[in-house]
Amino acid sequence: MTTPDLSGKVALVTGGARRLGRVISEALADDGATVAVHHHASAAAAEDLIRAVRARGKPEPHAFQADLRDGRQADALGRQVADRLGRLDILVNSAGVMVRQPFGSVTAEMWDSVLNLNLRAYFLVAQGAAPALRAARGRIVNVSDVAAFDVWPSYLPHSVSKAGVEMLTRGLARVLAPDVVVNGIAPGPVLPPEEEEVGEKERLLGTIPLKRPGSPADVVTALRYLLSASFVTGTTLVVDGGQLVRGRVT
Numbered sequence: 001m002t003t004p005d006l007s008g009k010v011a012l013v014t015g016g017a018r019r020l021g022r023v024i025s026e027a028l029a030d031d032g033a034t035v036a037v038h039h040h041a042s043a044a045a046a047e048d049l050i051r052a053v054r055a056r057g058k059p060e061p062h063a064f065q066a067d068l069r070d071g072r073q074a075d076a077l078g079r080q081v082a083d084r085l086g087r088l089d090i091l092v093n094s095a096g097v098m099v100r101q102p103f104g105s106v107t108a109e110m111w112d113s114v115l116n117l118n119l120r121a122y123f124l125v126a127q128g129a130a131p132a133l134r135a136a137r138g139r140i141v142n143v144s145d146v147a148a149f150d151v152w153p154s155y156l157p158h159s160v161s162k163a164g165v166e167m168l169t170r171g172l173a174r175v176l177a178p179d180v181v182v183n184g185i186a187p188g189p190v191l192p193p194e195e196e197e198v199g200e201k202e203r204l205l206g207t208i209p210l211k212r213p214g215s216p217a218d219v220v221t222a223l224r225y226l227l228s229a230s231f232v233t234g235t236t237l238v239v240d241g242g243q244l245v246r247g248r249v250t
Contacts, residue, residue, distance in 0.1 A: 011091075017038075
């Protein structure tokens with residue numbers, strides 16, 4: 001696949017300082033984009049990313065701090081990036097949280113915390129960024145999750161939030177057409193959990209028809225395709241090694 005030339009373009013990556021968001025930020029910088037790295041409480045990680053990209057001779061990223069659970073901050077983020085960097089061509093919504101919340105233990109506060117970050121913020125960031133993205137005839141990529149399509153009994157708020165992202169992706173593709181292309185990526189097991197339980201890796205491998213874990217590079221491949229495809233909008237690429245078609249027991 002041809003790597004897109006993003007020279008002169010500005011890309012905002014929410015949650016872009018850590019884990020999958022960092023990999024996405026680095027890939028966009030490697031492809032020539034000036035990356036706006038959003039973070040909430042990961043200032044040190046954002047600065048480390050900026051130094052690493054600068055050392056490779058790529059366009060220097062810029063850090064933007066915001067608590068996306070705060071609706072006003074989420075709505076303002078895209079405009080702040082466009083005002084500071086002069087334009088906004090790409091929005092990658094990837095900030096999120098995945099918390100085990102067994103049914104019967106979920107409080108209203110826990111529900112709101114997950115849905116506000118994983119779903120509401122995606123909408124508000126996109127809505128606030130829409131004028132700049134329309135002007136640039138830009139693109140949005142929403143990072144979802146295979147949990148959007150499957151029932152994970154101990155992660156119902158998470159699954160509901162990601163199912164909402166799927167509808168949001170289709171809805172944004174319609175309301176922003178023809179100016180902005182909107183698609184999604186639903187990763188499966190491409191990064192181990194930060195606190196992986198004993199035996200979890202082996203159990204996950206047993207759910208993957210390809211019999212191997214994926215990697216963040218697989219997500220980057222999907223992202224690069226969606227940033228270059230000219231006639232694809234309102235769809236989600238599932239990157240899970242076939243896990244979804246087999247089904248997962250949680």
